[in-house]
């Protein structure tokens with residue numbers, strides 16, 4: 462089979478009937494194993510691309526294949542091998558998690574007995590065993606999301622698409638879900654979208670940065686740092702005159718300054734700051750730094766300097 466073991470997008474463009482151009486000629490390929498995370502601001506096109514790859518939406522032009530199967534021409538075959546949780550997905554309110562998961566599996570062609578067995582196994586796996594018989598509408602937001610994750614675990618699909626699986630959840634539920642997804646990604650291909658960059662950095666084997674319908678960067682963290690050309694971030698607590706620098710200087714609120722730069726310059730700058738008795742910290746560049754540099758804005762405008770507490 463052609464491109465076996467890869468997801469390949471060639472010139473994928475989507476213009477909605479309203480005239481909104483959601484995606485402009487998206488080109489990339491990633492291996493269909495591990496976790497691929499697509500990050501981008503609201504309206505960047507994440508849901509549109511996810512839905513096209515999950516065979517739920519037709520592109521205006523372009524071709525996408527997953528393990529050599531075309532998302533348009535081989536959609537039926539692909540659907541048997543994929544499980545999808547759309548951004549707006551919520552468990553059916555009048556069903557229990559067990560009922561929802563087993564009916565989903567039966568709909569996928571699995572026998573009643575096997576569906577029950579797998580559903581019971583999956584609710585234990587996500588830690589929902591005590592709530593498996595409660596109506597979904599009585600579950601907390603975090604439990605609802607876990608029920609959906611249990612559903613994709615039970616489906617045992619090769620390719621799993623989850624569009625913003627943790628948005629709006631409290632930090633502890635988010636952490637639980639990312640842990641489950643990390644485990645899931647060890648054996649399968651997970652395609653996730655998020656705007657929680659810390660989590661993306663922890664869980665993703667590869668990250669794609671989408672902005673305004675264009676894919677601006679793609680790679681693992683090291684590759685993204687290489688593309689940026691800078692490896693370190695120096696945060697300086699206080700208003701000082703900096704020596705001339707090649708790196709990028711960003712001014713934050715409260716007179717704080719961040720310098721994104723090379724290792725050599727970070728060392729040089731550290732020496733100067735120590736000499737002047739200025740408080741500072743040095744860290745490897747984070748995905749948040751990379752996003753800001755590549756896109757020119759934060760993923761959530763309000764959150765710039767959110768790391769200063």
Ligand SMILES: Nc1ncnc2c1ncn2[C@@H]1O[C@H](COP(=O)(O)OP(=O)(O)O)[C@@H](O)[C@H]1O
Pocket residue numbers: 477478479481482483501502503504505506507508509510
């Ligand atoms: N059904 C639709 N009809 C018209 N425009 C849409 C539709 N869905 C999304 N869009 C537009 O396409 C762009 C990308 O949206 P979307 O893929 O939902 O982005 P994201 O998931 O990154 O927030 C936005 O400008 C949005 O307004």
Ligand SMILES: [Mg+2]
Pocket residue numbers: 507508509548624625
């Ligand atoms: Mg979306």
